Amino acid sequence: MKRLLPISITLLITALAGCGEESDEPPVDGRDFDAQGFSEPAPYTGRVIDGYLHNARVWLDMDGDSQYTPGPMTIKNQYGTEITLPNGEPTAMSGEDGRFSLDISELVQDPSVSPDIDPREYPLFAVTLPGQTLEQTRMGDVPLKDAYMLSAPPGVRNVTPLSTLVRLRREIGVRDLTATTTELADALGNVNLVSDYVKSGDHRAHAYARAFARFMASQFPETSARLLRNGDGRERFMSEEGIFLLGVSFVRHALDVVKVVDEAASQGSYENIDVDELVLPEVRIELGDPVILERQTVFARGEGDELPASMSNLSVSAELVFDYSEDGRVESITAHGCMMPSLREMARLINAQGKIADTGTQWMPGISLSQQSAIFYEDEGPDERLIFDWENRRATFETTTTCHPGLAASSSLGGTAAISYKWDMVDAKVQSLTATSMSGDRKEVLEPDYLTVSLPSDDSPVAFLGFSRLVDGVEKEIVTLSSSVESCEPDDAEFSLAVTDRQPFTVAGSMPQPDGFSSLAIEFDTRYGHPRPLRFGFLDENMASTPGVNSTEGFDWAFYYPSEVSTEFVDDQPNLIATAYLNRYGGSRACGREFEREPSAAYARVSYSYQRLSEYLTGLVE
Structure with a gap:
């Protein structure tokens, strides 16, 4: 000693x-x-x-x-x-x-x-x-x-x-x-x-x-x-x-x-x-000292404001900073530039009682591809904020930007929220998550489907939920995950990332689906005790309709992780994403293959930064 x-x-x-x-x-x-x-x-x-x-x-x-x-x-x-x-x-x-x-x-x-x-x-x-x-x-x-x-x-x-x-x-x-x-x-x-x-x-x-x-x-x-x-x-x-x-x-x-x-x-x-x-502060505390997501840096500004773009031509368009309480719960997410809160990710976080470390993969990106984001990012000060009120099962999204068509911007954060959220719980799980624009002209409801969830089958956090998403009462998107998972041995055990499992899913609803958006599956690497999500395809009307974005096939998120021998690898939290890439939807691919190398061009790259909870809290001390 x-x-x-x-x-x-x-x-x-x-x-x-x-x-x-x-x-x-x-x-x-x-x-x-x-x-x-x-x-x-x-x-x-x-x-x-x-x-x-x-x-x-x-x-x-x-x-x-x-x-x-x-x-x-x-x-x-x-x-x-x-x-x-x-x-x-x-x-x-x-x-x-x-x-x-x-x-x-x-x-x-x-x-x-x-x-x-x-x-x-x-x-x-x-x-x-x-x-x-x-x-x-x-x-x-x-x-x-x-x-x-x-x-x-x-x-x-x-x-x-x-x-x-x-x-x-x-x-x-x-x-x-x-x-x-x-x-x-x-x-x-x-x-x-x-x-x-x-x-x-x-x-x-x-x-x-x-x-x-x-x-x-x-x-x-x-x-x-x-x-x-x-x-x-x-x-x-x-x-x-x-x-x-x-x-x-x-x-x-x-x-x-x-x-x-x-x-x-x-x-x-x-x-x-x-x-x-005396009425002293009542402060809950997480004594396990988990590693928590401190920030995401979004590279989504393309050369000539066109996307996708080569990696060398992608520059920073936003930075998301995560704020926590002593018990490891997310109190707010602040954007320098623009973000796009994901109802699916919010539901996963709510199911973890706000403790981001308990989600396994911490906050899969919810970004904006608006090229205006970089302009706001370059100005000093925060531009958007997602704030959680855990006791009252509510959240609000505030913005001072013009990145979101149909959403009114405030002159400063802390004013009128652009979107309010509320959720209903049954047996400690979200039954419905409702997002209402403050103008009252749009109401979006996410209803998770707990009969169809992604790997794993044990008590570890799931990376994806099946769900129905209704917009103004219309079933816009219905995602159903298959209970049948294709498992395979990697072609080479030395692959740093390999697709060892594929979980098929289907997308239905009124959202138009492009030709070729089929044979959908979430890809995992399950070799490290907890399934690491590698890739999944999705549709997003807001992203696809963003000026300067050339997308007719749908999108892919691809996730990359530190190697097991890296100093950034966390033994008891192996699912911490290092970098995520937003790509064109690439169609069905074989199980057992080495996961693709990081792309040379993309719509966006998102880099993750982490801290121990103790390091984060120490930084807040006067």
């Missing part, structure tokens, strides 16, 4: 004052020593505080995984020397007045091997045990009902909700509250974030700390809390990624919590605030 690099802090004087009973005299035998003023025999002491917390698990996190690690464990010092700690990370249970004492005798090293290890280079962590940890109050000891985690920056030995905020902001890499001016720093004012606020009688700091603890407890997963309730805090109760996401969420919402506390204090005093009665 590797330890984190030491983190410099500006609070050492405050942190070290009054924390230890240890001597400041250096060793008398001349051993090498990392930190001046550290003496090896004394224990490493401090306090765990919300109020003072008795019987909380405390440890020195030396491997950077935010959980207790038993021995034997190996770390590296700053010179790269491996050091084994037979008993693992120093740990103890807090006692009366929250005091703890860690045995750090194993940090003393043979000077011929390594300098002694200074515990002040590592953060302290603590976790409460529901039903076991006691908070000391004026009314006596009160058992805590909930679990939550506390920590402190390296060298700080008062482990509190406030010190947790300081450490997390530094870990995330945002501006230090002690060294800069931010709205949160201004709101906290002159509160000492690493002090023993109980001993000093700082009621304001104590009120913030109690509210922070309650917020952190509200997000702590019940499965982890149950494990701690029956354990002693040395269990592996959560993933490292999950703990990090909890921290990011706390940092993001700390200012909101402070404002709630200040509002309550404005009606009395900080000392008399009943924290249990």
Whole structure:
């Protein structure tokens, strides 16, 4: 295991004052020593505080995984020397007045091997045990009902909700509250974030700390809390990624919590605030840290405004940026340039409760081929936005462009929506998705057909649904997927992408079908555990009628993925599209073949960019 690099802090004087009973005299035998003023025999002491917390698990996190690690464990010092700690990370249970004492005798090293290890280079962590940890109050000891985690920056030995905020902001890499001016720093004012606020009688700091603890407890997963309730805090109760996401969420919402506390204090005093009665933010969080689609870049501007065009002559016409909440749900999709929301993709996203990672293939393109899109893209600022209201089963599409004939453009986003959407659910599935233009002259309804869905047959996300699409009451398009799938072995097992399965489908309805638009099938590569969609044909009247678009045969979407040995390949999410191409419909093709190389010309190319949810949320922190 590797330890984190030491983190410099500006609070050492405050942190070290009054924390230890240890001597400041250096060793008398001349051993090498990392930190001046550290003496090896004394224990490493401090306090765990919300109020003072008795019987909380405390440890020195030396491997950077935010959980207790038993021995034997190996770390590296700053010179790269491996050091084994037979008993693992120093740990103890807090006692009366929250005091703890860690045995750090194993940090003393043979000077011929390594300098002694200074515990002040590592953060302290603590976790409460529901039903076991006691908070000391004026009314006596009160058992805590909930679990939550506390920590402190390296060298700080008062482990509190406030010190947790300081450490997390530094870990995330945002501006230090002690060294800069931010709205949160201004709101906290002159509160000492690493002090023993109980001993000093700082009621304001104590009120913030109690509210922070309650917020952190509200997000702590019940499965982890149950494990701690029956354990002693040395269990592996959560993933490292999950703990990090909890921290990011706390940092993001700390200012909101402070404002709630200040509002309550404005009606009395900080000392008399009943924290249990405060209405704190309720934030759901996805602790699995999935990879999520961050943006799509659309290349659909052709030379002379004519499409299709060669790859060298296709330039950027739009960029779609995806916005998320902590639980991985899409809150909105913002276009610089123009987009064309797809009812089919919206239905898949709704069935995944808005969590785009649960759709498998994340948001197959819904683009506009209007050459005006590039003009709007080149202007500064967003041009269109699709906004989801998950609680009320509604969405709206706003546009300031002239890319969509028949849709009224607003002068700015946030005004009157061009299209409103609503959906009805039965058994957690969309039964109907209705799009109504705000002018009221067009109503489009998508009704999914769950009897005909695409691969796979297990519980993995399906890439396609059969559906009926009605426009103003007329069945415009009826897509029916066959339950019979043609499977085959690839001609060469070394193909990077191969068509291993073909699922036929038919298209009916009043939409005119061109000659040759037949023998339709969705093509898949099923070699990676989850079927990867490769190609499917479709009709789109809006695309076909766009000025400058030469299309009489229908269209194909073709999808390309990173190879299994690529650094961009995600083992547990193998269906993340790297690039999509919009082509002419190419007719029926053989199963087992190597999937076609990327085309030299197309109507559009769409490139995908992804992030971990934790990376995305970290980027939103002030």
